[in-house]
Amino acid sequence: MLRFEDLLVAGWVAGVSPLLFRAGGEKGPFDPGQPLEGVVRLAAVLGVLVCLSARQKVDAGSSPQTSLINRGAVGPLAGALLLVTISGFTALGTPTPVVYAILLATAAGMIAIRLAAPPLNVLVRRALVSPFVMVAGGLYWTFIESVIGTGGAAAARPSAPLDLHGNQPAFLFLLAFSAVYYAMLVFAPRQIAEREGGVVEWLVRYVAFVVSIVLGIGWLSVLST
Numbered sequence: 001m002l003r004f005e006d007l008l009v010a011g012w013v014a015g016v017s018p019l020l021f022r023a024g025g026e027k028g029p030f031d032p033g034q035p036l037e038g039v040v041r042l043a044a045v046l047g048v049l050v051c052l053s054a055r056q057k058v059d060a061g062s063s064p065q066t067s068l069i070n071r072g073a074v075g076p077l078a079g080a081l082l083l084v085t086i087s088g089f090t091a092l093g094t095p096t097p098v099v100y101a102i103l104l105a106t107a108a109g110m111i112a113i114r115l116a117a118p119p120l121n122v123l124v125r126r127a128l129v130s131p132f133v134m135v136a137g138g139l140y141w142t143f144i145e146s147v148i149g150t151g152g153a154a155a156a157r158p159s160a161p162l163d164l165h166g167n168q169p170a171f172l173f174l175l176a177f178s179a180v181y182y183a184m185l186v187f188a189p190r191q192i193a194e195r196e197g198g199v200v201e202w203l204v205r206y207v208a209f210v211v212s213i214v215l216g217i218g219w220l221s222v223l224s225t
Contacts, residue, residue: 014212018219029142038091044132051128053110057119077188125193136185
């Protein structure tokens with residue numbers, strides 16, 4: 001039901017991300033002036049692209065895997081890569097010509113990896129994708145801040161706790177949005193690494209993600225006091 005990545009993401013979203021969000025000045029996902037965050041985000045995207053480009057090592061006698069298209073992960077994955085890539089370049093304040101040059105070099109590198117690199121086993125592929133999922137968990141807190149407005153409330157009234165009861169519509173929206181977010185930035189990249197798990201497994205993993213969101217919002221409330 002739950003794999004190591006699920007426990008890692010849950011702990012990251014529930015405990016670490018709110019602290020890093022506050023320590024980083026509570027900047028939004030598309031705010032400039034975040035050089036470290038920008039580098040980390042683009043490096044995470046690069047890991048997914050390497051995993052996507054490389055051939056997968058298949059053990060003899062293993063059953064054929066369902067295609068990525070049949071899993072319905074192509075659309076969410078494209079959206080996730082676009083979101084994190086734009087966020088990374090914006091955080092760095094990268095000029096547009098440089099962005100185009102990097103994208104062209106990346107495309108050429110992906111072709112070279114596909115043609116020349118040896119097949120990667122599942123463990124290596126999971127390791128390449130995991131940083132992207134971690135970055136996605138961190139980015140989610142910037143969306144929480146922009147919807148609930150924890151940063152503005154804390155800046156205006158440092159002694160006022162975050163009022164979740166007064167923000168129930170926004171809170172419910174965040175939970176509903178988490179399903180789309182999870183499909184884009186957690187489920188789809190992990191299907192690139194290894195196409196495993198059925199409906200029940202991924203439902204349990206999503207519930208664990210939602211629980212970590214609720215716990216993380218609780219931490220934000222404590223930090224707002």
